[in-house]
Amino acid sequence: MADLARSPEQIGNAIRRVRKKRGMSQAELGEKTGLRQGTISLIEKGHSAAKLETILAVLSALDLELRVNERTKQTMLADALLGYGKK
Amino acid sequence: MADLARSPEQIGNAIRRVRKKRGMSQAELGEKTGLRQGTISLIEKGHSAAKLETILAVLSALDLELRVNERTKQTMLADALLGYGKK
DNA sequence: TGTAAATATACAAAATAGCGTATAAAACTG
C-alpha cells in the first residue's frame, strides 16, 4: 500500500498488483473503465504517455487514489527504509 | 500537503499551490520541465487531460511525488474531516 | 493608476493515445 509513484512503471506495477489482489483480469478492468484490455496492458507495463484521465479512471475502478506529497526528509528516509529507489 | 488527487483539477490545484510557494512563475516551471508556459497553465487549470509523463515531470520539478493509496474507511473518514469531496 | 510581469487563450501543425479488430505469445489448469 501507499506505493511510491514516481514513474509510469511504478504506477503500472501498483495497478497490476492491486488488480490481481482483486482477482480481476485486464479484460474485466477494461470493462469497468471503458478501456480495452490492450490499453490496460500498456498502462501496467508503464506506458509513459498514457493520459492522466485514463490512469485516474483505472485507479478509481480499483478503489485506489493518488496523493500529492512533498518529498521531505522524512518521506525520503521512510522510502529508503522501505526499500524504494533500489535498482 | 498530501493533497488528494482524484481529478486533473485537484492535481492542477496542488501544482499551482506549491509552485507559488516556491516563488516560481509558470514560465520558470516550464523552463525547468521543457514545457511551455501555456501548457503549465492548462495543467494547473485541470483542463487538459495531460499525459502522465508531463504531470510527473512537473511534480518532480517541484519536489513533489505521487503515491498510490487504497481508499480505505480510514482515509475516507480522514478526507471527510479535512473537507475533501465537498462541492 | 500606469506599467511591467504573469497568466489565459488562439490557431494551425505535428505527435500520439486509445479504439476496433485481430492475433500471437504466455500463463494456468485439469
Place this chain on the structure above:
DNA sequence: CAGTTTTATACGCTATTTTGTATATTTACA
C-alpha cells in the same frame, strides 16, 4: 501436455494533446 484463459502486440483510424508563436487579459506593485 492439450486446451483455455490471460496478456502482449499489430495496423489503420480518429480524437485529442502539445507545440510554436503570438496576443489578450489579469494581477502585482511602484
